[in-house]
Amino acid sequence: MKLTAKGQATRQRIIxxxxxxxxxxxxxxVTLDDIRAITGTSKGQIFHYFPDGKEELFLAVxxxxxxxxxxxxxxxxxxxxxxxxxxxxxxxxxARYRAQGRSCPLGVLMNELGGTPGAHEVISTLxxxxxxxxxxxxxxxxxxxxxxxxxxxxxxxxxxxAGIQGGVQVLRSTGSAAHLEAxxxxxxxxxxS
Amino acid sequence: MKLTAKGQATRQRIIxxxxxxxxxxxxxxVTLDDIRAITGTSKGQIFHYFPDGKEELFLAVxxxxxxxxxxxxxxxxxxxxxxxxxxxxxxxxxARYRAQGRSCPLGVLMNELGGTPGAHEVISTLxxxxxxxxxxxxxxxxxxxxxxxxxxxxxxxxxxxAGIQGGVQVLRSTGSAAHLEAxxxxxxxxxxS
DNA sequence: GGCTTTCTAGACCAGCCGGTCCACTCCTAC
DNA sequence: GTAGGAGTGGACCGGCTGGTCTAGAAAGCC
Numbered sequence: 001m002k003l004t005a006k007g008q009a010t011r012q013r014i015i016x017x018x019x020x021x022x023x024x025x026x027x028x029x030v031t032l033d034d035i036r037a038i039t040g041t042s043k044g045q046i047f048h049y050f051p052d053g054k055e056e057l058f059l060a061v062x063x064x065x066x067x068x069x070x071x072x073x074x075x076x077x078x079x080x081x082x083x084x085x086x087x088x089x090x091x092x093x094x095a096r097y098r099a100q101g102r103s104c105p106l107g108v109l110m111n112e113l114g115g116t117p118g119a120h121e122v123i124s125t126l127x128x129x130x131x132x133x134x135x136x137x138x139x140x141x142x143x144x145x146x147x148x149x150x151x152x153x154x155x156x157x158x159x160x161x162a163g164i165q166g167g168v169q170v171l172r173s174t175g176s177a178a179h180l181e182a183x184x185x186x187x188x189x190x191x192x193s
Numbered sequence: 194m195k196l197t198a199k200g201q202a203t204r205q206r207i208i209x210x211x212x213x214x215x216x217x218x219x220x221x222x223v224t225l226d227d228i229r230a231i232t233g234t235s236k237g238q239i240f241h242y243f244p245d246g247k248e249e250l251f252l253a254v255x256x257x258x259x260x261x262x263x264x265x266x267x268x269x270x271x272x273x274x275x276x277x278x279x280x281x282x283x284x285x286x287x288a289r290y291r292a293q294g295r296s297c298p299l300g301v302l303m304n305e306l307g308g309t310p311g312a313h314e315v316i317s318t319l320x321x322x323x324x325x326x327x328x329x330x331x332x333x334x335x336x337x338x339x340x341x342x343x344x345x346x347x348x349x350x351x352x353x354x355a356g357i358q359g360g361v362q363v364l365r366s367t368g369s370a371a372h373l374e375a376x377x378x379x380x381x382x383x384x385x386s
Numbered sequence: 387g388g389c390t391t392t393c394t395a396g397a398c399c400a401g402c403c404g405g406t407c408c409a410c411t412c413c414t415a416c
Numbered sequence: 417g418t419a420g421g422a423g424t425g426g427a428c429c430g431g432c433t434g435g436t437c438t439a440g441a442a443a444g445c446c
Binding site (some may be wrong): 002004047 | 391
């Protein structure tokens with residue numbers, strides 16, 4: 001399929017409009033017609049730009065949102081080379097998800113996409129990239145002598161990923177970021193000890 | 194509504210049948226008709242025992258499943274008074290969720306129930322009870338002098354809850370229990386240090 | 387300027403699914 | 417045994433939703 005500049009713009013508008021809607025509170029059970037209305041497009045356009053329909057569109061939105069997750073942690077995530085950097089990063093993560101509140105675009109997308117392989121792939125890729133950056137951070141701290149060498153960077157970064165995911169999930173259920181803060185604090189403390 | 198013994202049995206059969214189906218692999222997008230077929234009942238019965246329909250039924254199933262979550266951690270969860278008890282508990286949690294694999298009954302139910310207040314309440318209650326038992330365990334260890342007094346039992350138990358939730362979520366996405374094991378190991382290590 | 391391709395629009399369709407309704411059976415109390 | 421309520425069965429309905437199709441407007445290309 002060839003896309004003119006105009007076409008590109010429309011396609012992008014659909015993705016970003018859908019993403020924006022998912023970030024709103026009442027995102028449960030999004031329908032193609034919702035997206036159509038929000039983005040000011042027509043059924044024809046949606047299927048023109050996403051021939052495989054819902055799944056293809058939602059997958060595109062998921063990728064878009066996944067990129068945002070990491071982008072929102074910049075620049076801290078990329079340079080975890082001091083304790084202040086770690087603190088800043090921790091605060092950025094907490095702030096991001098606190099702002100997001102109970103809504104969770106990627107969560108909704110995963111529901112909607114069910115267990116399609118593509119969906120798992122998007123999440124897996126995101127988690128892998130995220131963890132790799134955290135791992136790099138742990139290693140950097142070790143090389144700088146700020147973290148004792150006995151710490152297993154792989155295990156530590158995996159624990160951080162799990163902790164964040166769980167903290168966010170609890171935040172979605174209870175509306176409180178206490179768990180997210182607790183797990184990050186404990187894990188960073190552990191790193192520090 | 195009056196329920197005879199037979200009625201009770203049928204109602205329970207519906208709940209347990211639905212729960213069993215949710216524990217299977219292809220549980221995404223469960224429909225009342227699925228449950229009707231699996232439990233060998235009729236539309237009439239479902240609405241007879243759950244007048245509010247889907248939401249009421251799924252909420253009942255969610256409560257049933259939530260109880261199972263804690264039950265599956267017995268007896269360890271109730272007596273975390275030694276390091277071996279903690280290890281056993283950790284192993285029980287990992288084993289339970291590893292066996293559960295990618296499917297997650299409560300997760301599916303939460304999807305289906307959307308953000309209804311009842312759904313959040315079930316999850317919140319489960320997490321609160323779970324965390325209270327872990328907190329008790331930490332305190333017991335401190336009273337026995339096995340954990341240093343400086344550890345904040347509230348924060349530690351919150352971190353464990355978040356870690357488990359996240360580990361399970363990653364397990365659902367990637368199929369690997371590595372993150373769950375990592376976060377539990379790191380957190381228990383931290384407790385031990 | 388005319389031909390082709392892309393872009394936009396919205397009517398329309400078919401299947402699914404939660405929920406209603408009524409008819410029938412079975413149990414129990416008196 | 418009979419009346420009334422509980423239990424059971426399944427036809428039926430209405431709305432929603434993903435997806436199709438046709439057809440016209442706009443834009444690129446020579």
